[in-house]
Amino acid sequence: MSADPQANRLLKGAAFAVLAFLVLPSLIVVPISFGDTHEMVFPPPSLSLDLYRQYFGDPQWLAATWLSVRVAIWTTLISLLLGIPAAYGLVRGRFPGKRLVAMFLLSPIMVPSVVIALGLYIYFVRIGLSHGELRLVLGLTVVTMPFVIVTATAGLQNVDPNLEKAATVMGAGPFTVLFRVTLPLLKPAIVGGSLFAFLMSFDEVVIAWFITRAGYETLPIKMFSSIQWEISPVLAAVSSLLMLFSVVVCVLVVVTRRNEPQQ
Amino acid sequence: MVKVQLNDVEKRYGPTVALAPTNLSVTEGEFLTLLGPSGSGKTTLLNIVSGMTEPTGGEVWIDGVDVTNVPSAKRGLGMVFQSYALMPHMTIFQNIAFPLQIRGLPREEIRRKVEDVLELVQLPHVAGRKPKELSGGQQQRIALARCIVYDPSIILMDEPLGALDKKLREQMQLEIKRLQVQLGITMLYVTHDQEEAMTMSDRIILMNNGSAEQIGTPNELYFQPNSSFVADFIGQSNLLDATVAGEDRVRLVNGEIITVRHDAPLSHGQSVKVLLRPEVLHLREIDAGGNRLDATIRGSVISGSTVKHFLELDGGTSVLVEELSNGTNAAPAPGDRVTISWSVGQARVLPA
Numbered sequence: 324m325s326a327d328p329q330a331n332r333l334l335k336g337a338a339f340a341v342l343a344f345l346v347l348p349s350l351i352v353v354p355i356s357f358g359d360t361h362e363m364v365f366p367p368p369s370l371s372l373d374l375y376r377q378y379f380g381d382p383q384w385l386a387a388t389w390l391s392v393r394v395a396i397w398t399t400l401i402s403l404l405l406g407i408p409a410a411y412g413l414v415r416g417r418f419p420g421k422r423l424v425a426m427f428l429l430s431p432i433m434v435p436s437v438v439i440a441l442g443l444y445i446y447f448v449r450i451g452l453s454h455g456e457l458r459l460v461l462g463l464t465v466v467t468m469p470f471v472i473v474t475a476t477a478g479l480q481n482v483d484p485n486l487e488k489a490a491t492v493m494g495a496g497p498f499t500v501l502f503r504v505t506l507p508l509l510k511p512a513i514v515g516g517s518l519f520a521f522l523m524s525f526d527e528v529v530i531a532w533f534i535t536r537a538g539y540e541t542l543p544i545k546m547f548s549s550i551q552w553e554i555s556p557v558l559a560a561v562s563s564l565l566m567l568f569s570v571v572v573c574v575l576v577v578v579t580r581r582n583e584p585q586q
Numbered sequence: 587m588v589k590v591q592l593n594d595v596e597k598r599y600g601p602t603v604a605l606a607p608t609n610l611s612v613t614e615g616e617f618l619t620l621l622g623p624s625g626s627g628k629t630t631l632l633n634i635v636s637g638m639t640e641p642t643g644g645e646v647w648i649d650g651v652d653v654t655n656v657p658s659a660k661r662g663l664g665m666v667f668q669s670y671a672l673m674p675h676m677t678i679f680q681n682i683a684f685p686l687q688i689r690g691l692p693r694e695e696i697r698r699k700v701e702d703v704l705e706l707v708q709l710p711h712v713a714g715r716k717p718k719e720l721s722g723g724q725q726q727r728i729a730l731a732r733c734i735v736y737d738p739s740i741i742l743m744d745e746p747l748g749a750l751d752k753k754l755r756e757q758m759q760l761e762i763k764r765l766q767v768q769l770g771i772t773m774l775y776v777t778h779d780q781e782e783a784m785t786m787s788d789r790i791i792l793m794n795n796g797s798a799e800q801i802g803t804p805n806e807l808y809f810q811p812n813s814s815f816v817a818d819f820i821g822q823s824n825l826l827d828a829t830v831a832g833e834d835r836v837r838l839v840n841g842e843i844i845t846v847r848h849d850a851p852l853s854h855g856q857s858v859k860v861l862l863r864p865e866v867l868h869l870r871e872i873d874a875g876g877n878r879l880d881a882t883i884r885g886s887v888i889s890g891s892t893v894k895h896f897l898e899l900d901g902g903t904s905v906l907v908e909e910l911s912n913g914t915n916a917a918p919a920p921g922d923r924v925t926i927s928w929s930v931g932q933a934r935v936l937p938a
Contacts, residue, residue: 489671491658492636493685493736503684507675 349566356559363556374560384561387545390456391525394541397460398467398524399517405464406471407513411505413472414479429469439465440533447534455539462534463527467520474519478512479505514579518572525568587614588650589740589772590635595644597630604630606797607644612740615770617763621783622793623819628776629744631793635774636742637661649739664733664741668748670725672717678704678728679713685736703735706765723754730762740772747782759785780820784808792816810849814859814936824862824905827938830854836935840901844877848935857938864908866932869895869924878927881905883918897926 351365356374358367378384413425431439443462452458482505490500506513528543535544542561549555590612597605605627612618620628633639635646637658646654653661672681679700686696704710707727717725726746733741746762747755763786766773777783783790784804792799792807792815800807800816811817814825828836828844830852837843838860846860881897884904888894888911895907895918907926918924 483669483671485667485669485671486673488638488658489665489667490673490684492638492661492663492665492742493732494659494662494688495684496659499688504673508673510675 349562352559352562353566355556356563358556358559361556363554363559374557375564377557378560378564381557383540384542384545384557387540387542390459390539391542394456394459394463395521395524398463399520401460401464402468402471402520403513403517406468406516407475407509409468410472410475410479414476415484428472431466432469432473436466436527436529437533440530443530444533453536455536458534458536459531459539459541462530463524466527466530467523470519470523471516474512474516475509478509478516482508511579515576518576522569522572526565588612589614589616589648590774591645591647592631592635593645593647595631595634595641595646597627597634597639598642603796605634605641608798610791610798610801612772612774614772617766617773617775617786617788619775619777619783619787619790620793621777621780621790621819622799623778626793627796628778628791628793630796632742632744632774632776635740636663636665662739664736664738666726666729666733666741666743666746668745670717670722670729672725672729672732674717676716677713678709678715678717678720681717681728682732682735685732689736699735703731706734706769707731722750723758726750726758727761730765734765734769734771740774743773743775745776745778747777747779755782756785762786784820792819794819810934811861811936812849814861814938817859817861817934817936822864822906822908824864824867825936826860826862826903826905828858828860828935830856830858830935836860838879838899838901839903840899842879842900844879844933845930846933846935847931850937852935859936859938861934861936862905862928862932864894864906865892866928867905867907867926868928869907869909869918869926877930877933878925879905881924881926883920883922883924885920886917897924 355363355365355367357370357372358364359369359371359373409428413421413428440462443458443465447458447462452461486504486508487500490504495503526543527541528547531541532544532547535541540548542565546558546561549558588611590610592608592610594607594609595605596603596607608627608631610631620631622628630639634641635648637646637653637656641654644654645652648661648663672678673684676684682700682703683696686699691699700713701710704713707730709724709727709731712720712724712728717728720728729746730741743762747758750758759782765771766786775783775786787804789801789803790807791801794815800812802810807816807820811820817823817825826838828838831837831843831854833852834845834848835843836846836852836858844860852858879899881899884896884898886893886895891911893909893911895909897905897907899905905926
């Protein structure tokens with residue numbers, strides 16, 4: 324680091340400029356959300372909680388929120404159930420083509436969402452899967468699972484294989500090793516991975532919009548369509564709540580990382 | 587009673603031989619060390635006993651049972667790793683209780699056993715701490731306690747002191763040896779440190795290139811090595827090239843003839859190596875029956891309790907002489923002519 328105070332000030336200024344560029348566009352909705360119910364303007368002419376009342380009083384908004392929560396929970400659970408064993412195989416396993424398998428498992432991160440969305444849409448129509456919520460859960464799992472695999476892989480690489488060997492030599496069977504050694508040590512990675520998976524699923528709009536059916540509007544879809552048709556100021560309240568939720572999740576991730584013993 | 591018996595176990599990876607067919611038996615209460623340079627097969631041998639490596643041939647018997655096809659978890663072994671392998675998410679108490687819980691012991695008995703073993707390794711006050719709050723030496727004692735507590739038929743230790751500094755390592759060697767003797771533990775120990783092996787072992791297996799070079803007590807390996815590899819690996823040694831010149835006489839490359847001791851019969855003209863330990867050599871002439879050689883001093887170093895003299899025999903061969911230092915050793919200067927001598931029987935002939 325430079326000891327020159329002037330250079331230091333300049334560096335700090337640049338850092339704050341970047342930060343402002345990144346977060347101000349999101350933060351501007353917060354004051355608007357406390358404005359009145361007629362139009363979105365900044366700064367708001369008067370302050371009130373009307374928009375929040377409107378959101379919590381509208382069964383359609385609440386239904387969309389609840390659907391998003393349900394889908395995100397299922398998506399996260401399935402991602403964990405499939406992603407953790409996959410990560411274990413990728414880290415501890417020795418088999419030919421391991422790198423290729425890893426690439427395939429992580430490919431949904433790299434393939435454009437629209438492509439995945441279109442593919443899923445055609446596929447679901449072809450196999451005749453018409454259950455709206457199931458379509459959402461399966462479709463969104465495709466994009467959330469890679470994140471669980473990435474975090475679980477990183478976590479497992481930090482777990483000394485000798486710990487598992489030691490437990491085995493002491494007489495522990497594979498399940499005891501898994502539940503008393505490996506998984507407890509993976510806990511921070513699992514918690515982090517599932518929070519991210521939950522957020523990803525909750526946020527997803529492109530894939531959800533493609534594969535959903537009438538009557539299955541997730542929160543982002545509902546927001547998207549209300550921008551298209553009415554530009555209702557209640558969006559500002561919903562956005563602010565979503566932002567608050569994301570911040571809480573991020574703080575949770577940081578806190579769980581810090582509390583766990585580093586090996 | 588034989589605790590572990592290996593019959594012709596071997597391990598190959600394709601054409602590569604990691605361990606040539608090896609026979610071995612460890613008796614109850616014995617401290618047996620696998621010693622050798624890295625890649626000599628000692629860890630492969632240990633892993634075959636532990637069940638983590640499957641041998642490509644031969645049988646492993648533990649407590650009179652053929653366990654060749656029995657998984658690690660069912661062999662009833664204890665193992666101590668160089669990295670300690672204590673569970674970072676458990677307290678010391680929970681770590682030591684873990685193998686007892688696996689065995690389904692009642693809670694009260696577990697508590698008593700853990701407390702007893704913590705007393706035994708002289709760390710009763712750390713029960714509530716996490717492993718990372720302990721020093722390396724303490725963690726290693728806990729790792730050993732975690733084995734002792736469930737009384738396995740044999741404890742395997744894989745370079746357990748490799749991560750500790752020299753002073754602590756020497757302290758731990760004595761500590762481990764004390765516990766092993768006191769509790770009658772059967773121990774199979776892997777190290778590449780010959781001093782460590784000499785200090786602790788009842789018997790040593792010196793491994794080289796995937797097979798056992800020599801098996802014997804530390805004394806036998808030091809004083810009766812059967813190859814120049816053993817002589818060179820254990821302790822310091824002068825190995826002089828020579829040819830057999832008579833019943834118990836050999837001719838050195840510079841033409842001098844010396845008297846030697848040997849186990850195998852020698853044939854005239856055969857090429858051999860003569861082993862002279864640095865500490866059996868003297869810089870002055872001793873009793874008349876001894877052998878003597880003329881040499882030139884090239885340098886001397888005092889390393890505390892001993893003085894090392896680097897000499898050159900007439901003919902160019904280098905020789906190391908080590909004497910106890912007493913502060914009054916006449917310090918020869920480089921270039922001084924000296925006579926080195928040794929008692930008859932101290933020079934040992936090894937196959938070239």
